[in-house]
Amino acid sequence: MGKVSLASPVSVLYGIGPAAADRLAKLEINTVYDLITFLPWRYNDWTSVARVSSCESGNEASLYLTVMSTPSVNIRSRAKNVSFMAGDESGRIKLMFFNSPYIANKFAVGDKCFVHGELTYFAGTPQMVNPFMEKADKVNTSELVRPVYHMTAGITSRQLSRWIKTALDLCGEELKCCIPEQVMQKENFVPMAEAYRKVHFPETLDEAASARRQIAFEELILLGVGMKLYNRGTSVKEVAEQVVPESGSELAKDVAVRWKKIVEGLGFTLTGDQRKAIIDIQKDMMTNVPMNRLVQGDVGSGKTAVAILAMAMTALMGKQSVMLAPTSVLARQHYDNACRILKGSGINVVLLLGKTKASVKKEIKEQLRDGEASVIIGTHALLTDDIEFADLALVIADEQHRFGVKQREKLLIKKDPESGINSVHNLVMTATPIPRTLAMVLYGDMKTSVIREKPAGRQAITTWFAASKDSSDTRDALVSMLESGQQAYIVCARIDENEDEISDDSIIGREGSDESEITSVIQMKSRLDETGITKRFPAAVLYGSMNEQTKLDTMEKFLSGEIKILISTTVIEVGVDNPRANIMIIMDADRFGLSTLHQLRGRIGRGKEKSYCILVSESKSELALTRMRLMCESQDGFELAQKDLEIRGPGDFFGTRQHGIPTLRAANLYTDLTIASDACDAVNAVLAKGGSEAELLEKNIEEMFELRFGSKMGVL
Numbered sequence: 279m280g281k282v283s284l285a286s287p288v289s290v291l292y293g294i295g296p297a298a299a300d301r302l303a304k305l306e307i308n309t310v311y312d313l314i315t316f317l318p319w320r321y322n323d324w325t326s327v328a329r330v331s332s333c334e335s336g337n338e339a340s341l342y343l344t345v346m347s348t349p350s351v352n353i354r355s356r357a358k359n360v361s362f363m364a365g366d367e368s369g370r371i372k373l374m375f376f377n378s379p380y381i382a383n384k385f386a387v388g389d390k391c392f393v394h395g396e397l398t399y400f401a402g403t404p405q406m407v408n409p410f411m412e413k414a415d416k417v418n419t420s421e422l423v424r425p426v427y428h429m430t431a432g433i434t435s436r437q438l439s440r441w442i443k444t445a446l447d448l449c450g451e452e453l454k455c456c457i458p459e460q461v462m463q464k465e466n467f468v469p470m471a472e473a474y475r476k477v478h479f480p481e482t483l484d485e486a487a488s489a490r491r492q493i494a495f496e497e498l499i500l501l502g503v504g505m506k507l508y509n510r511g512t513s514v515k516e517v518a519e520q521v522v523p524e525s526g527s528e529l530a531k532d533v534a535v536r537w538k539k540i541v542e543g544l545g546f547t548l549t550g551d552q553r554k555a556i557i558d559i560q561k562d563m564m565t566n567v568p569m570n571r572l573v574q575g576d577v578g579s580g581k582t583a584v585a586i587l588a589m590a591m592t593a594l595m596g597k598q599s600v601m602l603a604p605t606s607v608l609a610r611q612h613y614d615n616a617c618r619i620l621k622g623s624g625i626n627v628v629l630l631l632g633k634t635k636a637s638v639k640k641e642i643k644e645q646l647r648d649g650e651a652s653v654i655i656g657t658h659a660l661l662t663d664d665i666e667f668a669d670l671a672l673v674i675a676d677e678q679h680r681f682g683v684k685q686r687e688k689l690l691i692k693k694d695p696e697s698g699i700n701s702v703h704n705l706v707m708t709a710t711p712i713p714r715t716l717a718m719v720l721y722g723d724m725k726t727s728v729i730r731e732k733p734a735g736r737q738a739i740t741t742w743f744a745a746s747k748d749s750s751d752t753r754d755a756l757v758s759m760l761e762s763g764q765q766a767y768i769v770c771a772r773i774d775e776n777e778d779e780i781s782d783d784s785i786i787g788r789e790g791s792d793e794s795e796i797t798s799v800i801q802m803k804s805r806l807d808e809t810g811i812t813k814r815f816p817a818a819v820l821y822g823s824m825n826e827q828t829k830l831d832t833m834e835k836f837l838s839g840e841i842k843i844l845i846s847t848t849v850i851e852v853g854v855d856n857p858r859a860n861i862m863i864i865m866d867a868d869r870f871g872l873s874t875l876h877q878l879r880g881r882i883g884r885g886k887e888k889s890y891c892i893l894v895s896e897s898k899s900e901l902a903l904t905r906m907r908l909m910c911e912s913q914d915g916f917e918l919a920q921k922d923l924e925i926r927g928p929g930d931f932f933g934t935r936q937h938g939i940p941t942l943r944a945a946n947l948y949t950d951l952t953i954a955s956d957a958c959d960a961v962n963a964v965l966a967k968g969g970s971e972a973e974l975l976e977k978n979i980e981e982m983f984e985l986r987f988g989s990k991m992g993v994l
């Protein structure tokens with residue numbers, strides 16, 4: 279066996295065979311480092327056991343009990359349940375185990391045991407179902423606090439504990455410290471290996487809690503600072519030319535004239551915030567430090583125009599730019615927009631999708647290589663290795679939360695062997711409103727331009743709530759909008775009776791409701807067909823798993839007005855822009871979180887017409903009704919995000935997936951946010967000062983970042 283290191287696959291450890299390695303992979307544990315940093319989600323604490331008589335129904339309890347009746351398997355039950363009585367001096371409880379007939383042989387009358395589980399009363403008798411139970415003589419006094427890990431089939435907490443111990447014994451010393459010396463002292467932190475030992479094998483809960491806090495510090499430093507170091511480029515080639523005239527200045531150059539023409543061709547006047555964002559971008563691009571900028575603006579604030587103008591600016595400087603969109607529908611829409619805006623400017627725009635025909639693709643790639651195409655729009659198809667650019671200067675990721683960081687990285691680190699320059703300017707567009715402190719950690723390395731102002735002439739969207747699916751008001755509203763020449767979206771929570779939108783984490787809440795009551799896209803279509811509405815106003819369906827070409831064709835027909843009603847899943851949540859669609863009906867609206875509802879609603883109200891959003895839900899859930907009410911009351915994404923946090927508690931709104939960051943193990947992005955900014959500030963201060971501590975810290979952070987996040991920043 280070769281030397282085991284933190285980066286080694288878990289299978290190098292004694293006791294982990296291929297089957298166990300596969301199971302660990304399900305828990306996202308691939309390397310020895312992953313194993314060590316896989317933290318318990320809770321502990322069974324037998325340092326202070328409760329008494330049976332003092333336990334309240336519905337609470338978890340740790341008990342010290344004596345087995346009082348012989349465990350026997352109920353052979354008549356299909357679940358092969360085992361039940362028996364156990365108790366302490368204060369009282370007796372019934373222990374029940376389902377699907378675990380082996381339990382019967384494990385315990386006998388008189389055995390003293392530690393038991394942990396939820397205590398409930400059944401017919402007046404206290405009982406625990408499937409508790410965690412261990413004979414007292416098998417538990418060392420130093421092990422009275424037992425870690426409990428999130429499990430997958432076939433692996434027990436005990437096994438995990440043992441493997442983690444082996445891993446720490448072999449490689450614990452390789453865990454580098456990423457926390458500045460000064461913070462270590464102030465917080466009384468211990469060497470990292472010790473912190474991990476304490477979190478996995480604590481003697482008391484307090485010890486575990488302080489170790490976890492230290493690990494959270496480290497994790498947030500890795501995220502907030504590590505990402506910055508990871509994304510850091512050396513420098514960008516030449517200093518860019520000024521293209522956008524500052525207000526009041528007379529930039530009479532040829533490029534400025536061409537620029538003016540492009541801006542005039544937009545068909546509208548830029549808002550102040552849009553203009554400011556463009557100036558910010560130009561300023562960044564005129565230095566040879568790679569730009570890292572986030573453009574944050576609520577849905578409908580006009581980010582696309584900013585992106586396209588940034589690309590035009592780059593083209594006028596004689597360089598290439600790429601815009602990545604999360605879906606082909608969106609990429610096509612950006613492409614059409616860019617073609618329209620840049621028509622007659624001499625700037626060559628190309629579209630590259632996964633489905634693009636091989637022969638066309640080949641031609642486009644040639645244009646990218648010889649520099650003939652300067653504005654490139656596409657999906658992930660662009661992120662393959664065999665694409666070469668003549669002079670790529672700018673990469674824009676639209677709706678960034680849908681991408682993994684690693685994907686962007688692929689374009690960023692195209693190294694030029696001659697100059698050694700390994701970076702391009704980087705611009706990210708997002709509509710996801712996030713609080714400042716969170717942004718600091720997630721995008722700590724980025725400067726931000728906020729587009730707050732909505733384009734002029736927008737009317738507020740009127741939102742109302744329909745408590746019944748058969749409401750004639752809803753149908754009347756739909757028909758009257760269609761009759762006045764408008765188009766409509768109808769959004770459903772599922773595709774057909776059997777299928778939800780794949781990997782759609784925007785759908786929430788299943789408790790208590792009957793799945794068959796959810797109106798699907800397909801049902802909706804046939805219902806409309808029955809009423810005859812679709813004879814007068816053609817309707818089509820759209821969902822993610824449809825054939826790519828059909829999707830694009832459908833979208834095109836909807837944009838051209840040939841299709842009047844688009845019945846879809848949340849695929850239209852992202853970016854779709856049809857200013858003539860001014861009514862949206864969201865079926866089973868209780869199924870969507872506030873952020874999704876807000877993004878969906880952002881598809882309408884994009885033109886000058888009055889628009890309407892109707893939330894249809896027959897749910898009686900108070901939480902769902904609160905969400906509907908908030909939607910009816912507010913149209914501000916930031917306000918809704920804040921409200922969502924308040925009503926749902928932290929953790930839901932920003933499913934970390936939405937940001938393309940991996941799940942955090944120790945830190946909580948809400949409760950630990952102040953830690954995060956303090957810790958990152960401390961690190962940045964040390965790094966800025968330079969010297970030997972800075973050097974070591976930087977090296978450690980890079981090393982640990984790679985282990986912790988490096989391989990996981992990939993495709994969502």
Ligand code: ADP
Nearest residue numbers: 546547548549577578579580581582583733855
């Ligand atoms: P988002 O920020 O959600 O990506 P879009 O870029 O799709 O928003 O813009 C929404 C709509 O507003 C589009 O139809 C776009 O043409 C229009 N728009 C953008 N900027 C302006 C402006 N300054 N004045 C008027 N309409 C604008």
Ligand code: MG
Nearest residue numbers: 581582676853
């Ligand atoms: Mg957009």
